[in-house]
Amino acid sequence: MLPDSKSTNVCIEKECVWLVRRVVLLLTVATLELRILIQKIMLAALLASSVTLGAASRPGSAHALPADVASLNPPLLVNRSSRPKTVEVNIVAAPTRLSLMPGKMTEAYAYNGSVPGPTLEVREGDKVIVHFRNDLDEPTTIHWHGIHLPFEADGSPFHPVAPGKSRDYVFTVRPGSAGTYWYHPHPDHRTGFLIAKGLYGGIIVRAADDPLPKSIAEKLLILSDNRLNPDGSIDFPEPRSHHAAVDEENGREGNVLFVSGKVMPTIRIRRGEVQRWRIVNASASRVYRLAMPGHPFMHIGNDGGLFEHPVDAKEIVLGTGERVELLVRGTDKPGERRVLRALPYDRYIPQTRPDDWKTTRDLLTVETTSEPPPAPVLIPAVFRAIPPLDIAKATATRTIVFSQGMINGKKMDMSRVDFTAPLGATEIWAIENVVGMDHPFHLHGFQFQVLDRNGVAEKFRSWKDMVNVPKHETARIIVRYDNYPGKWMFHCHILDHEDHGMMGVLEVK
Numbered sequence: 001m002l003p004d005s006k007s008t009n010v011c012i013e014k015e016c017v018w019l020v021r022r023v024v025l026l027l028t029v030a031t032l033e034l035r036i037l038i039q040k041i042m043l044a045a046l047l048a049s050s051v052t053l054g055a056a057s058r059p060g061s062a063h064a065l066p067a068d069v070a071s072l073n074p075p076l077l078v079n080r081s082s083r084p085k086t087v088e089v090n091i092v093a094a095p096t097r098l099s100l101m102p103g104k105m106t107e108a109y110a111y112n113g114s115v116p117g118p119t120l121e122v123r124e125g126d127k128v129i130v131h132f133r134n135d136l137d138e139p140t141t142i143h144w145h146g147i148h149l150p151f152e153a154d155g156s157p158f159h160p161v162a163p164g165k166s167r168d169y170v171f172t173v174r175p176g177s178a179g180t181y182w183y184h185p186h187p188d189h190r191t192g193f194l195i196a197k198g199l200y201g202g203i204i205v206r207a208a209d210d211p212l213p214k215s216i217a218e219k220l221l222i223l224s225d226n227r228l229n230p231d232g233s234i235d236f237p238e239p240r241s242h243h244a245a246v247d248e249e250n251g252r253e254g255n256v257l258f259v260s261g262k263v264m265p266t267i268r269i270r271r272g273e274v275q276r277w278r279i280v281n282a283s284a285s286r287v288y289r290l291a292m293p294g295h296p297f298m299h300i301g302n303d304g305g306l307f308e309h310p311v312d313a314k315e316i317v318l319g320t321g322e323r324v325e326l327l328v329r330g331t332d333k334p335g336e337r338r339v340l341r342a343l344p345y346d347r348y349i350p351q352t353r354p355d356d357w358k359t360t361r362d363l364l365t366v367e368t369t370s371e372p373p374p375a376p377v378l379i380p381a382v383f384r385a386i387p388p389l390d391i392a393k394a395t396a397t398r399t400i401v402f403s404q405g406m407i408n409g410k411k412m413d414m415s416r417v418d419f420t421a422p423l424g425a426t427e428i429w430a431i432e433n434v435v436g437m438d439h440p441f442h443l444h445g446f447q448f449q450v451l452d453r454n455g456v457a458e459k460f461r462s463w464k465d466m467v468n469v470p471k472h473e474t475a476r477i478i479v480r481y482d483n484y485p486g487k488w489m490f491h492c493h494i495l496d497h498e499d500h501g502m503m504g505v506l507e508v509k
Ligand code: C2O
Pocket: 143, 145, 184, 186, 321, 442, 444, 489, 491, 493
């Protein structure tokens, strides 16, 4: 990072401390005033460092964006509805043959022929109608990971879609839920296999009043890995082999890392430009410790959307199923390149820890172009208010014990309800990982807030539907069951663990 941006970041921190104090003060007064404050106080953060960079410093010819850059974001689902506030799309899951690895063809499964599937882009308040057809030769579903919706639309194992059959998923996007989500199959026992075959896609929920400037370019970076044979075919271990047992223990990891379906793509950025990266971890088990050496991120959001204010981060640990939103700023000289890396992360038990776990993986290259710097943008110091769920209102405290392959000593049973809670209740869940391997917890249907990890209070609030619980640690969350009765899954999001029974059912009624 250049020194000028460092000082900007410091300035942001101070500004934030000051703002938080103001916000706390004002919250006790009136939320209306807070809104006005948010609108009024715009911080000249991330002011472009364009002073030393004029048009004169542009070497060579103007830079046209090559096709690979334009196509890094997956295609969008086409809205077939002409009604206002309605998004109506068609999705077909079907076998296909496509190129995952350059120069190789792969027998895969795809949503509408693309891996990742086309992005579902909607706005808060939209009515969403998805006409889904299953052209696979096995049952499947589409689960809308993280979205607050009716039970019948959840695409959980309770509502399988048989081969050749169709199902409509209908839901209304809740106000305040703007953020980055994703969709994937969720049939009983087969989620890991179907995602490995290529079935996953992104969801962007846009806010009516997004506090970030519209001029900022956005990238949807869906991280996934796959194990591919040299001929391009997807490599699954022989059932009951040693390799299968290791996969079942660790969760399947792949030798090829993809960003939105591309291997080591290049993102181009102008010096002084700010980009908004929405990152999804769609991997079956891989945890990404993201870093761009010497170039901190501005972390602006999590699973359920924007934070209250931006936070500087040198590294981001992105567990399976999780999403983050980052602001990345071009600070290098034209022509310079930087690599977004996944640093080693030890989530394993020693017995099955892969030999190469300490390898740093390259994900993508960021190249600074010679185009003139864009006009500076203003990043607000406060994005929105995230009111805390009230601990005093919690009517139950539940303990979820993650051991290897089980939750509270039990394997998943579709005919069993593990917990029952009244609609509207607020509850605290303590997720205790009693084994020497990380297990990422996920709850369907409801966003929650993390209270503390290992007794240490969470530094700031955010909306989450995932929390990675590291080996021998405990995380406590608070959740309120708004609106929708039904049977909601909670599970470990290492897909092999989920498929082998690390899942339970919460019935809200
Ligand atoms: Cu992303 Cu139950 O799933």
